[in-house]
Amino acid sequence: MDHKTIKDKLTFVKKDKLIISIIGIAVFLLMGFISYSYMIPEWKSYQSEFKELVEEKFGPERAATVPTGLQQVYVKELNKADRCITCHQGVEWKGLENAPEPFRTHPKEILEKHPVNKFACTTCHGGQGFATDMHDAHGLIKDWEEPVLGRDLGEFYVMSDKKALMQMNCNSCHRYDKSTKGAGYINRAKELVNEKGCRACHVINGRGGTVGPDLTYEGMKSPEQFNYERIKGFHSEFSWQIAHFKNPKESVPETVMPNFNFSSADAQALAMLVMSWKKEHIPIEYIPGHNFRDIPTEEEKEKEERMLKGPGAFFVKKNCFVCHSVSTLGIDAAAQIGPDLAMAVEDVQSRFGRTLDDFLEKPTGTMEVVLSTMITLTPEERKETIEKLRHAYDIYQQQKKDAQLAKGK
Amino acid sequence: MPITETLKRNYNKLTWTWKPDSDKEAGDAIVKNMLLHWFPNKISKRSLSWNYSFYLGTISFVLFLILTLTGVVLMFLYVPSVERAYSSVKDIEYVISFGWLLRGMHRIAAHLMVAVVFLHMIRVFLTGAYKNGSAVGANRPLNWIIGLVLFVATLLLSFTGYLLPWDQLAYWAITVGTNIASAAPVVGEWIRFLLLGGNTIDQGALIRFYVLHVFFLPVLVLLLFSWHMWRVRKDGGLAIVDHEVLEQKAEKVAPVKSKTYSLLGITNGTTVHVQNTMVDEEKNTVPSSPHLMRRVWLVTAATFVVVVLLTLVFRAPLETAANPSVTPNPAKAPWYFLWLQEIVTITTVQIGSFTINGALIGGVLLPGLLLVLAAWWPYRDKSSINAVGVWFADERRRQNMVFLGIVLLVLLFTVIGTFLRGPYWNFYWPWESWPEMPIKF
Numbered sequence: 021m022d023h024k025t026i027k028d029k030l031t032f033v034k035k036d037k038l039i040i041s042i043i044g045i046a047v048f049l050l051m052g053f054i055s056y057s058y059m060i061p062e063w064k065s066y067q068s069e070f071k072e073l074v075e076e077k078f079g080p081e082r083a084a085t086v087p088t089g090l091q092q093v094y095v096k097e098l099n100k101a102d103r104c105i106t107c108h109q110g111v112e113w114k115g116l117e118n119a120p121e122p123f124r125t126h127p128k129e130i131l132e133k134h135p136v137n138k139f140a141c142t143t144c145h146g147g148q149g150f151a152t153d154m155h156d157a158h159g160l161i162k163d164w165e166e167p168v169l170g171r172d173l174g175e176f177y178v179m180s181d182k183k184a185l186m187q188m189n190c191n192s193c194h195r196y197d198k199s200t201k202g203a204g205y206i207n208r209a210k211e212l213v214n215e216k217g218c219r220a221c222h223v224i225n226g227r228g229g230t231v232g233p234d235l236t237y238e239g240m241k242s243p244e245q246f247n248y249e250r251i252k253g254f255h256s257e258f259s260w261q262i263a264h265f266k267n268p269k270e271s272v273p274e275t276v277m278p279n280f281n282f283s284s285a286d287a288q289a290l291a292m293l294v295m296s297w298k299k300e301h302i303p304i305e306y307i308p309g310h311n312f313r314d315i316p317t318e319e320e321k322e323k324e325e326r327m328l329k330g331p332g333a334f335f336v337k338k339n340c341f342v343c344h345s346v347s348t349l350g351i352d353a354a355a356q357i358g359p360d361l362a363m364a365v366e367d368v369q370s371r372f373g374r375t376l377d378d379f380l381e382k383p384t385g386t387m388e389v390v391l392s393t394m395i396t397l398t399p400e401e402r403k404e405t406i407e408k409l410r411h412a413y414d415i416y417q418q419q420k421k422d423a424q425l426a427k428g429k
Numbered sequence: 430m431p432i433t434e435t436l437k438r439n440y441n442k443l444t445w446t447w448k449p450d451s452d453k454e455a456g457d458a459i460v461k462n463m464l465l466h467w468f469p470n471k472i473s474k475r476s477l478s479w480n481y482s483f484y485l486g487t488i489s490f491v492l493f494l495i496l497t498l499t500g501v502v503l504m505f506l507y508v509p510s511v512e513r514a515y516s517s518v519k520d521i522e523y524v525i526s527f528g529w530l531l532r533g534m535h536r537i538a539a540h541l542m543v544a545v546v547f548l549h550m551i552r553v554f555l556t557g558a559y560k561n562g563s564a565v566g567a568n569r570p571l572n573w574i575i576g577l578v579l580f581v582a583t584l585l586l587s588f589t590g591y592l593l594p595w596d597q598l599a600y601w602a603i604t605v606g607t608n609i610a611s612a613a614p615v616v617g618e619w620i621r622f623l624l625l626g627g628n629t630i631d632q633g634a635l636i637r638f639y640v641l642h643v644f645f646l647p648v649l650v651l652l653l654f655s656w657h658m659w660r661v662r663k664d665g666g667l668a669i670v671d672h673e674v675l676e677q678k679a680e681k682v683a684p685v686k687s688k689t690y691s692l693l694g695i696t697n698g699t700t701v702h703v704q705n706t707m708v709d710e711e712k713n714t715v716p717s718s719p720h721l722m723r724r725v726w727l728v729t730a731a732t733f734v735v736v737v738l739l740t741l742v743f744r745a746p747l748e749t750a751a752n753p754s755v756t757p758n759p760a761k762a763p764w765y766f767l768w769l770q771e772i773v774t775i776t777t778v779q780i781g782s783f784t785i786n787g788a789l790i791g792g793v794l795l796p797g798l799l800l801v802l803a804a805w806w807p808y809r810d811k812s813s814i815n816a817v818g819v820w821f822a823d824e825r826r827r828q829n830m831v832f833l834g835i836v837l838l839v840l841l842f843t844v845i846g847t848f849l850r851g852p853y854w855n856f857y858w859p860w861e862s863w864p865e866m867p868i869k870f
Contacts, residue, residue: 029474029715036723043730050737054530090524101516103524150519163596163748165869173870185870242755243867255867 100140102149191296209293220354225314239298261291348415485549509639514595533740562671570807589642600751612788668818767846
């Protein structure tokens with residue numbers, strides 16, 4: 021074969037070699053770019069800034085002790101490996117109380133009871149402890165449901181205390197406390213739960229009525245499990261809860277939950293409380309008082325006893341007490357929507373112009389709906405109701421008479 | 430032979446030095462060695478051409494290589510347990526040096542491999558390369574079937590890897606996928622149970638998918654791949670060579686001096702080299718080393734660059750951790766099964782009180798039928814030897830059209846399933862936005 025034929029045959033070689041060279045350069049550049057990005061992560065600039073800050077404030081000797089490289093707090097008991105301290109290096113330092121974030125000293129008082137090495141960071145603050153860059157770590161991103169419960173989020177939801185949302189995480193361990201220092205919103209919500217008698221309809225921490233859904237693990241629900249058709253504005257689980265507390269019927273038309281006319285702050289507090297009710301595996305040593313139960317107070321116990329075993333127990337059993345008190349039989353309404361049934365005998369007559377017997381047999385208005393859907397009475401139960409209400413009315417009249425006599429005296 | 434001598438011989442065999450017992454054993458070892466037979470001594474220029482094969486098979490193998498290398502490193506970092514899988518993937522993403530790159534490349538290479546193997550199959554069909562040429566002992570239909578099994582194995586490799594990150598995407602894609610599999614008649618529920626190691630996707634399923642993903646399926650692919658390559662040589666190289674031989678015959682030049690490189694007397698049958706020499710070596714072939722070698726390097730490096738670039742552009746997603754009580758809306762199978770999910774939806778029809786089981790039709794019968802048809806087709810295709818190794822041969826026009834029609838339908842349904850199906854599997858045009866999904870805060 022002559023050289024010309026060989027040359028003709030191998031025309032592709034030159035081209036191949038050129039392409040290989042170009043690809044070789046591309047590989048080199050790509051690897052260079054990737055290695056360069058590896059050398060300059062976001063956290064490195066924070067670490068050098070922190071070092072400068074320490075040097076300026078405490079001198080070069082202290083600055084030399086500042087750790088470098090990725091840092092994490094690992095708490096096996098809580099299954100946490102939080103890398104927040106890679107940038108938030110000043111958390112446990114003294115003297116940086118007024119330094120700019122992310123270098124500021126953590127408020128001392130709360131850290132004394134909740135040391136970083138025992139609680140890590142995200143346990144209280146939320147956020148994505150895995151992450152090593154700010155955007156991902158603060159967690160206001162898609163695919164991370166527990167963002168940092170800090171100022172930004174508080175501002176977004178127009179909370180009067182911008183940092184209050186974090187109190188939700190306090191309630192993971194402090195769930196069974198009656199009141200927790202520093203958790204004003206959660207404490208207020210717990211008060212409201214007792215004041216408004218939520219347990220009349222809802223099971224909370226294993227105790228309560230069954231008219232409404234069990235709320236013990238309300239915080240485990242996912243945002244997709246709520247219907248947002250009637251929710252104005254931003255669609256999040258938190259905004260749903262707030263809207264629902266403010267006006268239950270507006271977000272769920274078929275609900276029987278009464279409107280308590282909560283203020284915005286109260287609705288926010290309650291939303292925080294119910295969303296804090298999660299099923300979490302927290303070691304017992306993290307629970308204050310090592311108490312895993314919601315123990316009722318003496319007052320609550322007395323009321324429960326009276327309601328469940330007293331002369332009016334029938335009205336509790338049939339759930340009438342959700343809307344109506346029967347004051348003379350010791351029954352307090354949970355929601356105080358309907359009139360006191362102690363006066364039902366005369367009340368029905370004056371309102372509807374019918375006897376109690378007649379009305380219960382053929383109710384009208386709201387009671388027609390209630391007695392045909394939520395509370396059904398057998399003929400025997402109807403008889404018992406009438407008897408009990410007559411008895412309650414007798415006591416009422418007696419009490420009225422006694423009162424008049426006392427007044428006369 | 431004294432016992433000490435025997436022991437010594439055996440010891441030597443076991444340790445480093447390989448000592449063939451006879452010349453035949455030594456010759457056989459070379460003849461049977463896959464690596465030594467991967468490339469022929471000389472290769473025709475047309476086999477090297479870009480626009481015949483597009484090097485799709487080579488690219489598939491390079492992708493498999495990238496997957497193996499990145500996969501082996503990932504095996505040191507990933508923990509296949511329900512409690513730790515998700516957090517170990519988070520660690521790979523955030524704290525392992527170049528972990529994101531490894532995982533990203535592994536993911537991109539896996540997606541590409543599914544696509545490239547599929548394209549390779551299309552190329553082989555459209556060029557009639559599953560048909561035997563003039564080589565003695567060729568059995569290209571068998572190699573086509575090996576290829577089909579490799580394609581299915583590739584899909585299974587990708588599918589088993591899909592579960593491992595243990596996030597919502599993984600969990601629900603596997604839920605959809607295994608539910609489709611369970612629609613198979615009689616054995617469906619059993620297959621699902623066997624795959625998942627139980628009735629729910631839990632630790633049992635994770636460890637099964639993991640072992641399949643990192644051991645059984647890769648080994649299967651490697652074995653089948655070796656066979657696939659060996660058969661290519663045995664069948665006389667790429668099908669285009671057969672076409673070249675025909676053209677050469679038509680030229681009516683003096684017959685080429687036929688050389689055989691058979692290892693005379695020490696091996697049986699004709700060696701593969703005989704077929705290669707049918708092509709006029711002087712005029713049409715070049716030495717494999719360095720020219721084919723260089724090409725393979727080129728393709729390897731180019732594939733690597735493309736994978737890295739795509740990794741930089743499309744970061745591997747990791748959704749929220751798997752949650753059996755929250756179904757994402759829509760819940761989708763992996764993209765390469767979405768044409769099936771689409772067909773499942775279309776064929777699930779209620780006529781009066783009678784429901785047509787779409788999962789059975791779209792999930793089992795249709796893909797099963799297509800695979801059987803594909804495996805049978807080389808035996809059914811009676812076109813002449815002129816249609817071997819030629820793109821869109823006139824003789825095979827009708828079957829090529831039908832095949833392309835099926836391919837286009839599969840692609841169409843895949844595109845619809847991937848991009849145009851939103852919440853509740855409703856249809857959305859690309860310019861229509863999906864309803865916003867609520868978040869926690």
